[in-house]
Amino acid sequence: MTELTRRNFSVLAGASLATLSTSLFAPSAFGQAKPRLVVIGGGPGGATVARYVAKDSAGAIDVTLIEPSKTFTTCFFSNLYVGGFRNLKSLTHNYDKVRKAGVKVVHSMAASIDRDKKQVVLAGGGRVAYDRLVIAPGIDLKYESVPGYSEAAAQIMPHAWKPGPQTELLVKKLNALKDGDLIVMVAPPNPYRCPPGPYERVSMFAHVLKKKGYKKSKIIIVDPKPAFSKQGVFMEGWEKHYPGMIEWQDPKVHGGIKGVDPKTGEVKTDLATYKAALVNVIPAQMAGKIARDAGLADASGFCAIDPENMKSKVDANIFVVGDSSIAGDMPKSAFSANSQAKVAAMIIRSELVKSRAFPARYSNTCWSLIAPDDDIKVGGNFEPGDGMIKAAPGFVSQKGESADIRKQNYKESVDWYNGIVADIFG
Amino acid sequence: MIGYAATVAACHDCRRRGRNETAERMTDGTAASWVIGPILRSMRMAAAICCACVVAGGLTVARTADIELGRYLSTECITCHGTAKADSTIPNIFGLGESHFVEVIRAYRAKALPNPVMQSIASRLNDDDIAALAAYFEIAKK
Ligand SMILES: Cc1cc2nc3c(=O)[nH]c(=O)nc-3n(C[C@H](O)[C@H](O)[C@H](O)COP(=O)(O)OP(=O)(O)OC[C@H]3O[C@@H](n4cnc5c(N)ncnc54)[C@H](O)[C@@H]3O)c2cc1C
Numbered sequence: 151m152t153e154l155t156r157r158n159f160s161v162l163a164g165a166s167l168a169t170l171s172t173s174l175f176a177p178s179a180f181g182q183a184k185p186r187l188v189v190i191g192g193g194p195g196g197a198t199v200a201r202y203v204a205k206d207s208a209g210a211i212d213v214t215l216i217e218p219s220k221t222f223t224t225c226f227f228s229n230l231y232v233g234g235f236r237n238l239k240s241l242t243h244n245y246d247k248v249r250k251a252g253v254k255v256v257h258s259m260a261a262s263i264d265r266d267k268k269q270v271v272l273a274g275g276g277r278v279a280y281d282r283l284v285i286a287p288g289i290d291l292k293y294e295s296v297p298g299y300s301e302a303a304a305q306i307m308p309h310a311w312k313p314g315p316q317t318e319l320l321v322k323k324l325n326a327l328k329d330g331d332l333i334v335m336v337a338p339p340n341p342y343r344c345p346p347g348p349y350e351r352v353s354m355f356a357h358v359l360k361k362k363g364y365k366k367s368k369i370i371i372v373d374p375k376p377a378f379s380k381q382g383v384f385m386e387g388w389e390k391h392y393p394g395m396i397e398w399q400d401p402k403v404h405g406g407i408k409g410v411d412p413k414t415g416e417v418k419t420d421l422a423t424y425k426a427a428l429v430n431v432i433p434a435q436m437a438g439k440i441a442r443d444a445g446l447a448d449a450s451g452f453c454a455i456d457p458e459n460m461k462s463k464v465d466a467n468i469f470v471v472g473d474s475s476i477a478g479d480m481p482k483s484a485f486s487a488n489s490q491a492k493v494a495a496m497i498i499r500s501e502l503v504k505s506r507a508f509p510a511r512y513s514n515t516c517w518s519l520i521a522p523d524d525d526i527k528v529g530g531n532f533e534p535g536d537g538m539i540k541a542a543p544g545f546v547s548q549k550g551e552s553a554d555i556r557k558q559n560y561k562e563s564v565d566w567y568n569g570i571v572a573d574i575f576g
Numbered sequence: 577m578i579g580y581a582a583t584v585a586a587c588h589d590c591r592r593r594g595r596n597e598t599a600e601r602m603t604d605g606t607a608a609s610w611v612i613g614p615i616l617r618s619m620r621m622a623a624a625i626c627c628a629c630v631v632a633g634g635l636t637v638a639r640t641a642d643i644e645l646g647r648y649l650s651t652e653c654i655t656c657h658g659t660a661k662a663d664s665t666i667p668n669i670f671g672l673g674e675s676h677f678v679e680v681i682r683a684y685r686a687k688a689l690p691n692p693v694m695q696s697i698a699s700r701l702n703d704d705d706i707a708a709l710a711a712y713f714e715i716a717k718k
Contacts, residue, residue, distance in 0.1 A: 508648045513697065545695070558665060569657060
């Protein structure tokens with residue numbers, strides 16, 4: 151957490167600012183104690199907004215975060231857990247410091263939103279009133295987008311696209327493979343969380359098989375997309391580290407994904423039927439249920455936002471940040487969610503306590519590990535333009551880069567992880 | 577212009593104090609700083625005219641470092657730099673000398689320093705943004 155100097159802080163504290171500010175700003179004039187911000191979802195999007203508004207408003211805004219889970223395990227870096235570079239504990243964080251920043255953390259599911267009354271209804275029936283609401287529930291999976299797949303089937307063919315038990319199941323199955331066993335990944339269609347994620351995961355599968363000395367196992371990716379993020383550098387890395395082990399099939403090759411059968415472990419395409427010992431199905435995605443139920447999502451299943459401020463296009467009192475939003479050219483990533491959250495926090499403070507507002511600026515970088523010390527990155531800046539969040543020319547790792555650069559990227563990614571989780575959770 | 581230059585020379589000492597006071601207003605409760613009293617108010621005025629002087633087109637132009645802007649822009653930096661330690665690949669930038677900060681970011685902007693992430697971030701910072709960030713990070717603590 152960033153603080154100004156101790157001296158500044160004590161001047162602040164001594165001036166009894168909360169009292170002064172509430173007497174100066176509009177809401178108190180009408181008898182309401184403080185303006186209220188409620189945030190649904192304690193991931194990179196929601197926890198960042200809650201913590202930033204609480205710490206930067208120094209008590210002038212009443213901030214409540216609604217999140218059912220007492221801990222948060224990050225999806226980001228979960229591929230490094232798959233590859234054996236991290237344990238799950240090192241990816242699990244709690245809300246103690248979010249609380250310390252002045253946020254009331256309510257461990258409950260938000261059941262619905264009463265937009266007319268400006269209240270969130272909790273699973274237990276209680277209601278929490280808001281002046282501004284932030285929704286950051288992440289994604290839900292469209293299980294049925296892959297015929298034969300379902301929530302029950304995910305116990306046999308894990309998606310591991312939401313963190314925790316699913317990732318553990320995937321790793322258990324990976325570690326039980328014998329030499330010669332086949333892995334099939336059914337990759338997701340756009341848009342989905344973490345565009346390079348599936349391909350980093352395949353790299354980690356290959357790393358584990360290679361480390362075990364397996365020579366006969368193969369990994370097949372059946373992809374509904376004709377191309378993928380950082381494709382050139384991923385494929386170069388696969389040939390270098392895992393020659394002949396990984397086969398990527400685009401729709402022209404497999405002709406269409408017909409479905410999966412969890413009972414037999416089969417994946418059917420127009421080209422062939424594969425019987426695999428490990429099937430990782432990553433289905434199509436949509437905004438979290440609470441956002442869809444509140445009528446904030448459009449036909450795409452995600453929520454349209456105003457690129458200047460991350461406000462829902464449907465309701466000016468509601469902001470949508472992170473994976474649930476339609477963020478134009480920005481990928482669905484923790485980095486993006488955190489970046490969007492800071493814009494939303496700045497706008498929310500300007501609306502509720504008249505702090506200064508600045509033009510929105512966003513950025514993102516995604517690192518991916520191909521093999522030990524061989525890490526690639528993609529990223530750039532984003533700004534409002536043409537009614538959406540538009541990308542400025544960005545950067546991407548190049549083929550044939552030196553081992554030094556790739557190792558440096560890996561170290562950078564570890565520092566980034568430490569930095570961003572502290573920025574999200576305190 | 578001469579007047580500005582003289583003020584800058586004369587108020588180097590008050591510059592930091594004035595800036596700290598400006599920094600106080602960066603949390604929302606700090607509407608209070610408007611009513612703390614004439615002493616702080618005069619310090620704030622000093623802050624407003626304490627500025628970096630840059631030469632543009634042969635004219636000396638007074639440029640005020642906007643710390644509040646610096647704080648907003650800094651949130652982008654903090655994502656990666658917030659927990660940096662001595663041995664980190666992503667270095668610490670808190671407490672960095674203002675002129676050093678300006679020099680480094682300008683070098684990234686000119687692509688004279690490597691690392692596409694920093695080149696990209698610097699690419700959209702204008703001189704005012706860089707001055708604001710430099711002023712902020714010189715006084716900000718982790
Ligand atoms: C394998 C993998 C690798 C990844 N790698 C990276 C990476 O390297 N870098 C990167 O930047 N990103 C990465 N990502 C993406 C990143 O994890 C997501 O983009 C990010 O978590 C999105 O944040 P969010 O806050 O929008 O949603 P989430 O992280 O999904 O958080 C949503 C929260 O909302 C809560 N919630 C949902 N519904 C309700 C409700 N009704 N009431 C209360 N709470 C609710 C949930 O419990 C959850 O805690 C990766 C993802 C995967 C799957």
